[in-house]
C-alpha cells in the first residue's frame with residue numbers, strides 16, 4: 001500500500017513528531033527547501049545546530065569575512081520581489097550583510113516557526129518495514145519522516161590539526177569557522193595565525209591592523225587576486241535589476257554559475273603581449289574573474305603556468321622583503337587548483353613592521369606549548385592563536401550523524417573508500433535521503449546559490465513526482481551510482497585540479513580518502529543531466545511502493 005505523503009498546511013505551536021520531510025540545516029539550502037516544501041503542502045521540520053539561520057554566514061564571523069562572488073549573483077533568484085527589493089551596499093558583501101539577508105529571507109517568508117535552533121540531528125535510520133526515516137535529535141526528540149534532506153553545507157565541520165600539546169596552551173584560541181559572536185579585540189595582543197587559505201587571507205590584514213604583533217604560519221602559499229571591492233552604485237545595481245531573470249538564466253548556463261565574462265580563447269592562442277594585457281586587465285577588475293581570463297586555465301598546463309607566473313610576479317612586486325616575497329609567491333601546484341583566494345591588501349600586509357611570516361613547510365609546527373607554539377626549534381609566545389585551518393569538507397558533517405540505510409548499513413561504511421553518490425543528490429541503499437550540494441555535485445566549484453537553488457528545485461520536484469504517482473521511495477540504482485562516481489573522477493582527471501593537495505581532494509584531513517569530491521563538469525552540463533534524468537522518469541533511480549520490493553516504472 002502506498003503511504004503517500006500527507007498534505008497539511010495547518011501548523012500549531014506543538015510541533016509534530018511525524019512529518020513528511022525533515023531538513024537538516026537552515027543555511028541558504030534549508031531556508032529555500034522549507035519555503036518550497038511548504039508550498040507543496042508538506043509537513044516539514046528543520047533542525048539547525050546554530051542559534052539562528054545563515055549556515056556558513058552564521059559561523060564564519062572572523063574579521064574580514066566576505067563572499068568572493070558578487071552580491072548581485074550570490075543571492076536567491078526564486079523570488080522576483082525579493083531580488084528586486086533587496087539592496088546590497090557593496091559589490092562583494094561582507095559576512096554581516098549576507099547574514100542579514102538570510103535573516104530577512106527567514107522573516108519575509110515566515111520560516112523560523114518550523115525551525116528548531118540549537119538542535120543537532122544525531123541519528124537518522126531508515127526503516128525498511130514502513131519506508132520511513134527514524135530521526136533523533138541531541139535534545140532526545142524522536143521523529144518519523146518519509147524524507148530526510150541533508151542541507152548540511154559543504155564547509156560546516158571545522159578542522160583543527162591534532163597538534164601535540166593542543167590542550168596545554170594557556171592563551172585564547174579561535175577558529176575562523178566558529179568565531180565568537182561578540183567579536184574579538186586583539187588590541188595590544190601578540191597573535192599567531194595558522195594557515196594561509198581563503199579565511200586567513202581575508203582575516204590577516206584586519207587582525208594585523210589591530211594586534212601588537214601578528215605572526216603568520218604558512219605551510220603552503222596561495223594565489224590571491226585583489227578583490228577590488230567597492231560600494232554598490234545605483235547604475236550597477238540597476239544594470240542587473242533591469243533584466244534580472246535573464247541574467248540569472250544566463251548564469252545557470254555557465255560552467256560555474258557566475259556571469260564572469262569568460263574570454264573564450266586559450267591563453268596560448270594569443271601573443272605574449274596580448275596575454276599580459278588581458279591578465280593585467282583581469283587583475284585590475286579583481287576577484288575570481290581572473291580565472292576567466294582565458295578558457296583553458298584549469299585544464300592546460302602551459303596556459304596555467306602563464307597565469308601563475310603573472311600572479312607570482314605581482315606578489316614579488318608588492319612584497320618589499322625579497323625572502324618573504326619568494327615565500328609568498330605560490331608554487332608547486334597550478335593556479336586555481338586550490339580554491340583561488342581574493343583579498344584586500346593581503347600581500348601588502350607583509351610590509352608592516354608588526355607582521356612576521358614563518359614558513360612551516362619544511363619544519364612543521366611541532367607542538368603547542370603553554371605559552372604558544374614551537375616550530376623549527378624556535379618558541380613563539382602568543383596571547384591568542386587563530387586556527388585558520390579549514391574544514392572537513394563535503395563529507396565531515398554528514399559522517400558525524402549516525403546515518404543508517406537499508407539493512408542497517410551506515411553511511412560511514414558505504415563511504416569508507418570515499419563518497420559514492422548518484423548526481424551528488426542521493427546514495428544507493430539510503431532511499432529518500434537527499435543531499436543538497438552533496439559530494440559529486442558542482443557545489444563548491446560553483447556559485448553556491450545557483451547550485452543550491454537547482455538542487456532544491458530538483459529534490460522538491462522529485463518528491464512531488466513520487467506523490468503524484470502514488471510512489472513511496474526513490475533510491476539510485478547501483479549501476480547508475482557506479483557510473484556517476486566513475487564520471488566524476490574521470491572529468492576531474494581531465495583537469496589540473498588533482499595535482500594540488502587541496503580540500504577538494506580530501507588532502508587536508510589525515511586519513512581521508514584522496515579523491516576529487518565535487519563535480520567539475522560544469523553547472524550547465526550538470527543541470528542538463530539532472531533535467532534529463534527527471535524527464536526520463538528518474539532514470540537510474542528505483543521508484544518503489546513500500547511492501548513491493550521490485551522497482552516499479554512510473555511511466
Ligand code: NA7
Pocket residue numbers: 155161176194195196197198199200217218219220339360365388389390391444503508
Ligand atoms: P583552507 O583553504 O582549507 O585553508 C586551511 C589552511 O590551513 C591552509 O593554508 C593549510 O595549509 C593550513 N593548515 C592546515 N593544517 C595545518 C598545519 N597542521 N600546519 C600548518 N598549516 C596548516 O580553509 P579556509 O577556511 O581558509 O577556506 C576554506 C574555504 O572557504 C575556501 O576554499 C573558500 O571556498 C571558502 P595547506 O594548504 O594544507 O598546506
